[in-house]
Amino acid sequence: MSGPPKPPTRDWSELSYEERMERRFPQPVRVGDLIGLPLLDYFDQTIGRVRVVERTVNGKIRLVVPYGGYFSWRRRSVAVPIEVVAIAGRQLAALDMSWEEFAKAPTWTGVGAQPIGADETIRIALYKR
Secondary structure, eight states: OOOSOOOOOOOGGGSOHHHHHHHTOOEEEEHHHHTTOEEEOTTSOEEEEOOEEEEETTSOEEEEEEESSBTTBTOEEEEEEGGGEEEETTEEEETTOOHHHHHHSOBOOOTTEEEOOTTOEEEEEEOOO
């Protein structure tokens, strides 16, 4: 006897960003604790530090970080979906967003979203290197 049938497994690349986040054991975190944390790329280089956590009109949560430029010159703010980010200690990682995607992302204007209060709690995925 081989036991009960196993559910079909999907390749990681077939999962939506929301499904990937759920597989990374999201945990509650206070929004105020995210402000100022560095957001790292795959090579542990700092992309920027979180300035704002916002909720869009359709309920999506985004982290606003500065991107590009040199020493604050010619940098622009970009809204990063919470589903592509994970936390480990006092740093965040953009696990599912490449430098190319940051470069193509539109400049954040703050239109159509509301900042989330520092005392509110949201969920964020976990990771380890």
